[in-house]
Each structure stands twice: as structure tokens, then as C-alpha cells.
Amino acid sequence: xxxxxxxxxxxxxxxxxxxxxxxxxxxxxxxxxxxxxxxxxxxxxxxxxxxxxxxxxxxxxxxxxxxxxxxxxxxxxxxxxxxxxxxxxxxxxxxxxxxxxxxxxxxxxxxxxxxxxxxxxxxxxxxxxxxxxxxxxxxxxxxxxxxxxxxxxxxxxxxxxxxxxxxxxxxxxxxxxxxxxxxxxxxxxxxxxxxxxxxxxxxxxxxxxxxxxxxxxxxxxxxxxxxxxxxxxxxxxxxxxxxxxxxxxxxxxxxxxxxxxxxxxxxxxxxxxxxxxxxxxxxxxxxxxxxxxxxxxxxxxxxxx
Amino acid sequence: xxxxxxxxxxxxxxxxxxxxxxxxxxxxxxxxxxxxxxxxxxxxxxxxxxxxxxxxxxxxxxxxxxxxxxxxxxxxxxxxxxxxxxxxxxxxxxxxxxxxxxxxxxxxxxxxxxxxxxxxxxxxxxxxxxxxxxxxxxxxxxxxxxxxxxxxxxxxxxxxxxxxxxxxxxxxxxxxxxxxxxxxxxxxxxxxxxxxxxxxxxxxxxxxxxxxxxxxxxxxxxxxxxxxxxxxxxxxxxxxxxxxxxxxxxxxxxxxxxxxxxxxxxxxxxxxxxxxxxxxxxxxxxxxxxxxxxxxxxxxxxxxxxxxxxxxxxxxxxxxxxxxxxxxxxxxxxxxxxxxxxxxxxxxxxxxxxxxxxxxxxxxxxxxxxx
Numbered sequence: 005x006x007x008x009x010x011x012x013x014x015x016x017x018x019x020x021x022x023x024x025x026x027x028x029x030x031x032x033x034x035x036x037x038x039x040x041x042x043x044x045x046x047x048x049x050x051x052x053x054x055x056x057x058x059x060x061x062x063x064x065x066x067x068x069x070x071x072x073x074x075x076x077x078x079x080x081x082x083x084x085x086x087x088x089x090x091x092x093x094x095x096x097x098x099x100x101x102x103x104x105x106x107x108x109x110x111x112x113x114x115x116x117x118x119x120x121x122x123x124x125x126x127x128x129x130x131x132x133x134x135x136x137x138x139x140x141x142x143x144x145x146x147x148x149x150x151x152x153x154x155x156x157x158x159x160x161x162x163x164x165x166x167x168x169x170x171x172x173x174x175x176x177x178x179x180x181x182x183x184x185x186x187x188x189x190x191x192x193x194x195x196x197x198x199x200x201x202x203x204x205x206x207x208x209x210x211x212x213x214x215x216x217x218x219x220x221x222x223x224x225x226x227x228x229x230x231x232x233x234x235x236x237x238x239x240x241x242x243x244x245x246x247x248x249x250x251x252x253x254x255x256x257x258x259x260x261x262x263x264x265x266x267x268x269x270x271x272x273x274x275x276x277x278x279x280x281x282x283x284x285x286x287x288x289x290x291x292x293x294x295x296x297x298x299x300x301x302x303x304x305x306x307x308x309x
Numbered sequence: 310x311x312x313x314x315x316x317x318x319x320x321x322x323x324x325x326x327x328x329x330x331x332x333x334x335x336x337x338x339x340x341x342x343x344x345x346x347x348x349x350x351x352x353x354x355x356x357x358x359x360x361x362x363x364x365x366x367x368x369x370x371x372x373x374x375x376x377x378x379x380x381x382x383x384x385x386x387x388x389x390x391x392x393x394x395x396x397x398x399x400x401x402x403x404x405x406x407x408x409x410x411x412x413x414x415x416x417x418x419x420x421x422x423x424x425x426x427x428x429x430x431x432x433x434x435x436x437x438x439x440x441x442x443x444x445x446x447x448x449x450x451x452x453x454x455x456x457x458x459x460x461x462x463x464x465x466x467x468x469x470x471x472x473x474x475x476x477x478x479x480x481x482x483x484x485x486x487x488x489x490x491x492x493x494x495x496x497x498x499x500x501x502x503x504x505x506x507x508x509x510x511x512x513x514x515x516x517x518x519x520x521x522x523x524x525x526x527x528x529x530x531x532x533x534x535x536x537x538x539x540x541x542x543x544x545x546x547x548x549x550x551x552x553x554x555x556x557x558x559x560x561x562x563x564x565x566x567x568x569x570x571x572x573x574x575x576x577x578x579x580x581x582x583x584x585x586x587x588x589x590x591x592x593x594x595x596x597x598x599x600x601x602x603x604x605x606x607x608x609x610x611x612x613x614x615x616x617x618x619x620x621x622x623x624x625x626x627x628x629x630x631x632x633x634x635x636x637x638x639x640x641x642x643x644x645x646x647x648x649x650x651x652x653x654x655x656x657x658x659x660x661x662x663x664x665x666x667x668x669x670x671x672x673x674x675x676x677x678x679x680x
Contacts, residue, residue, distance in 0.1 A: 106412050106413075109412045110408075110412070113397040113399075113400065113408060114395055114397060114398075116398065116399050147393065150393040151393045151394075151395040152395075153393065154391035154392065154393040154394060154395070155393075155394070155395045157360075157362060157389055157391055158388070158389040158390060158391055158394070158456070158457070159408075159409055159456070161360070161361065161362070161381075161382035161383045161389070162362075162382070163357075163362045163363075196322060196323075196324045196326070198349075235325055239326070239327050239328075239330070239519045239520050240519045242326065243349050243519050246349070247349075261347065261348075262347065263347060263518075263539055263542045263543045263548070264539075264542075265538070265551050265593065267553075268675070301324055304324050304325070305323070305324060308323055308324075
């Protein structure tokens with residue numbers, strides 16, 4: 005093997021390590037590249053990959069909140085990040101299982117590099133930073149998050165949860181927005197929320213309850229519900245109660261949403277009243293039940309995760 | 310294309326919530342199956358289990374006889390279309406359709422062939438060079454469909470793909486999807502909460518509630534022969550009117566006492582009610598809005614005992630039809646009548662019930678006694 009060939013082989017092995025791509029060496033007649041040009045191109049590619057990797061590490065550390073202000077400034081200068089952008093937003097995308105490379109390719113297609121940065125936080129989390137993002141309302145942010153979820157489902161056949169917080173005016177504040185977005189995903193898992201697009205701002209009571217220690221929840225459940233178990237409720241009862249809450253305790257609206265005769269709904273509520281002691285038509289009992297159901301869910305999931 | 314079998318499929322979430330219970334269905338090749346039901350009924354969960362996006366807790370899923378429970382979603386030979394579809398903004402229509410194949414390293418000439426074939430099916434050939442922002446809403450939706458078609462899958466799964474569209478585009482796309490099914494001859498499973506979409510698209514409809522399949526039938530049969538009160542109320546818009554009725558015998562005639570009016574039950578229905586022991590019991594009487602008449606001719610021709618008098622509290626003109634709302638026996642009743650009606654809000658009028666079209670349900674089980 006010639007000295008040049010040996011050098012190319014070494015570079016190829018290094019590139020393979022960095023990129024994770026399986027690479028093979030072709031003969032110069034197949035590639036129409038002279039050995040010296042091939043060597044130069046490979047070196048450039050290695051530099052590019054290293055740079056991209058370092059850049060990704062910078063963003064990961066920055067979003068995780070582990071950089072000082074000075075380090076952030078240095079990083080921004082090094083990677084030509086304009087801190088003067090007027091509007092920044094960040095989406096955290098969480099996967100149950102490690103995501104494939106196809107996922108990052110799809111996201112790059114959806115969020116072109118000119119106005120977005122895709123950060124591979126780890127094998128199950130990706131962040132999308134959007135700069136100079138237009139002033140958008142929460143509905144549009146939600147639509148974007150849902151669009152990410154549905155596109156990944158249909159194109160990569162993978163399920164993801166997308167968390168987001170409100171856009172920020174300063175680059176430095178992106179870190180806390182990202183951490184809130186990640187929290188949103190975690191809280192949604194703790195409460196088994198069905199939605200895959202989760203706004204940190206809209207988690208309301210869930211955010212507060214998630215902070216209560218397990219022992220305090222257990223004590224409260226015992227004191228308030230005296231052994232009544234929300235876990236034993238049938239799917240039908242759970243759906244009925246949830247729909248009643250979603251419809252502001254309005255019996256007519258709830259019956260309509262459930263495609264039930266009003267009398268059937270009233271019968272179900274009376275049956276629940278008898279079993280649990282809570283009359284959901286009364287505001288106080290409804291609040292007690294709603295809190296109890298949420299805490300019950302939280303307790304089960306806290307033990308699991 | 311593909312046959313799909315769902316045998317005793319269940320989904321139990323880690324928190325113990327049973328989202329789908331004992332789901333059984335045999336989907337034939339080229340069928341257009343609709344999963345319909347209210348929010349939280351388990352229809353999307355079932356679709357996601359077929360797709361492989363959700364684990365199956367129990368039961369067996371087979372595609373073309375092959376068990377798919379543990380097969381990766383990418384290896385199931387399916388394509389999915391969801392409501393929040395997005396096109397790649399900086400790519401042409403061609404590249405948008407080709408992208409999924411490119412990242413799978415499909416050879417260029419094969420990609421080109423598939424994209425052109427799909428474009429021809431969707432009437433997008435002339436738009437292949439355009440960017441998404443230069444497309445109308447309907448064209449964008451067709452590109453999203455094109456991305457699924459180029460995969461040439463055995464099964465198409467669609468989860469409320471039209472929910473985000475305005476009413477007009479929705480109707481247009483509904484027709485497009487129906488034509489697409491005819492052209493592709495593919496097996497399609499379509500999830501919707503909209504019963505109109507279900508009725509117009511499906512060869513068969515699966516009605517679900519609380520994770521349980523209520524009825525699987527053709528649109529026509531679901532409408533005419535619902536198996537229970539839920540299906541009767543869910544299918545049809547405006548929905549079926551329900552009133553409590555006490556069944557009493559008067560000589561040879563069976564009467565349904567509804568708020569003091571004794572409606573005459575036709576012999577064929579009376580026999581079924583009597584045989585099942587419902588005489589002197591309270592049942593639920595159901596009548597569809599179009600089976601209540603306001604015209605003088607109908608009022609005169611129908612048994613006078615089946616005519617009630619009520620005051621109209623809302624008149625709603627929809628162009629080709631009029632909905633009249635009135636209260637009877639403390640229940641709001643809807644009648645769908647001819648737009649030439651002279652009745653208006655505040656009028657007191659006679660309404661005739663076509664008892665041949667009446668439905669009766671058990672008050673406790675909510676199951677149909679007779680349609």
C-alpha cells in the first residue's frame with residue numbers, strides 16, 4: 005500500500021468514527037479523484053464534521069444551562085451566532101426510543117438552516133431553535149408543534165412529544181425556555197396527557213401538583229377519599245367524568261358530547277355519587293374529584309417513571 | 310394490496326386505562342374502512358396500533374396473514390396521512406414527494422418513476438416544479454397524499470386528514486379521497502369523528518365508544534338498523550330524537566304513550582316488542598328528524614293518533630331543507646321539513662310521526678329492540 009493510500013485509509017477510519025457512516029475506499033479510476041485531492045477532501049470533511057459536532061455540543065450545553073455567560077458569548081462568536089436576533093423560540097422533541105438519522109433529515113427539511121438550528125441533545129431528545137421567528141401566537145406555536153408530531157409520524161413512522169414555551173427576546177433566555185419545554189414533556193407523561201404538543205404555559209394545575217412529594221399525595225388521598233379508588237373506575241365512568249369537566253359541568257352539553265340521553269347521564273352521575281360520595285353537579289365536589297383524579301394519575305406514574 | 314385482521318386487540322396504558330377493549334375486525338383487500346366515534350373512543354389508538362406507533366397490549370394483528378404485533382412500523386408496508394401535514398417549504402412539489410424515498414436511499418430512476426406516477430394520479434404533473442407556497446390548500450393536501458402514494462404501501466392509514474381544512478375544501482377533498490381509493494384500489498383505514506365523512510367515504514364503518522366497537526356495518530345499515538341507542542344517535546345529522554315511551558295494549562293494538570299522546574305502533578314492530586315482553590314497560594322511542602312531517606297532506610294521511618301539536622321555538626332554513634325545533638314531553642325535538650313550509654318560529658303546528666320508521670330501545674341496556 006502506498007503512503008498516500010495509507011493516509012487516506014487513516015482519514016477514512018477517522019471520518020467513519022465521527023460520522024457513524026460505513027465508508028469504503030474506491031480506486032482512483034472509479035472516483036476520478038487523484039490521491040492528493042481525495043486526501044484533501046477527506047480532511048475538509050473531517051473538519052466539517054468535527055465543527056458540526058462541536059457546534060452541537062455547544063448548543064446542547066447552552067440549552068442545558070451548563071454554560072457561563074462568558075462561555076455563551078465566546079461560543080456565539082465562534083459559531084457566528086447573531087445574538088441580536090429579535091425573537092427566539094425553541095421546541096423540545098422527546099422520543100420514547102432512540103431516534104434514527106431519518107428524523108434529523110426530516111427536521112432539517114422542515115426547518116431550513118437559514119432560520120433554524122437543529123440540536124441533537126441526546127439519543128432521545130432533539131431541540132429546534134428558531135431565530136428571527138415571526139411574532140406568533142400560541143395557536144401557531146401549537147400548530148407548528150403538532151406539525152412536527154404528525155410529520156414524524158407519517159414520514160419517519162415514529163411517535164414524539166413536542167414541548168414548547170413562549171418565545172424569548174434574548175438568546176441567553178433560550179436555555180430556560182428549553183428547560184421548560186422539556187419539563188412540559190415530563191409533566192405531560194406524569195399526568196398521562198393525551199396531547200403530543202404540550203405548551204408549558206398551559207399546564208396550569210399540573211405544573212403545581214407535579215411538585216408535591218409522593219408521601220404528601222398519598223396522605224391527602226387517604227384523608228380525602230377514604231379508600232375510594234379512582235383506578236377502579238370503568239373506562240365509561242372515566243370518560244363521562246372527563247367530558248363533564250371539559251363541558252364546564254353543563255349536563256346538557258355533556259350529554260350531547262357523549263351522544264347520551266340527558267337522563268342516562270344523570271343516572272350515571274347519581275351512581276357515581278352513591279359510590280364515591282361526590283356529587284359532580286356541585287362545584288366543590290367536582291373540584292375535589294378533578295384534583296383526586298389528577299393526583300391519582302400522578303401517583304401511579306411517579307411510581308412507574 | 311392487503312387483508313388486515315384484528316383479533317381480540319386491546320390497549321391498556323401503563324396507568325391502567327383501557328383505551329381499546331377486545332377489538333375484532335376482518336378488513337378485506339381494497340376495503341375503505343372508517344373508524345368513527347366521539348373523542349376518546351379509542352379510534353386513533355386502534356389506528357396507531359395498526360401503524361405500530363402504539364404497542365398492542367393484547368390480541369393479534371395480521372396483515373396478509375402475517376402477525377405484525379412486533380414488526381417495526383417501517384417494516385409494515387403502510388403509509389400514514391395525518392391532519393397536521395407539512396410540506397418541506399424550500400422543496401418543490403417533486404422533491405417533497407421524493408424526499409421520503411431519497412432518505413431511504415431508493416435509486417433515483419425508481420424515485421422519478423414513482424413520483425411521476427403519483428403526480429399523474431393526483432393531477433399534480435404540471436405543478437411538480439412549484440414550491441408549496443405557490444399551491445392552493447387543496448393542491449397542498451394532494452401533495453401530502455402523494456408523499457404517501459409514492460411509498461406504494463399495502464395499506465393507507467388516515468387520521469382525521471381533513472380536520473384542519475375549511476368546510477368547502479373539506480367537501481372537495483372528501484371527493485378526491487374517494488376517487489383516490491377507486492383509482493388505487495388500496496386498502497384504506499380512515500379515522501374521523503365526523504359522521505358525515507364516515508357515511509360518505511366508507512364501504513364499512515366501525516362505530517366505537519369508550520374503547521368498545523359498537524357496530525360494524527355499511528353506512529346504509531348503520532343508519533337504518535342501528536344496534537343501540539348510541540349508534541342511532543351518533544349516525545345521522547341532525548341526530549335521532551329520543552323520547553321515553555310506555556308501551557300499553559289497547560285491544561289488539563300496541564300503543565306507545567309519549568307524554569300523554571298514545572302513538573300507534575305498527576304491527577310488525579308491535580310483534581317484536583310484545584314477544585320480548587316490553588308491554589307495560591317504559592322504553593326509549595326514537596324517530597329521525599326526516600320521519601316527522603309538518604305538511605297538511607302527511608298530517609291528514611297518517612293515523613291521527615300519531616299526530617302531536619307543538620309550538621315551534623326555532624325555525625332554521627338551510628336552503629334545501631328546514632329544521633324546525635319544538636319541545637315535546639320536556640325534550641327538544643327536531644323535524645327536517647320541506648323548505649316551502651309556511652311555519653315559522655312561534656307558530657303552533659301539528660306534526661305527524663311516521664311510526665313505520667320508529668326505533669325502540671331498551672331503557673336500561675340501550676340496545677335496540679326493534680328498528
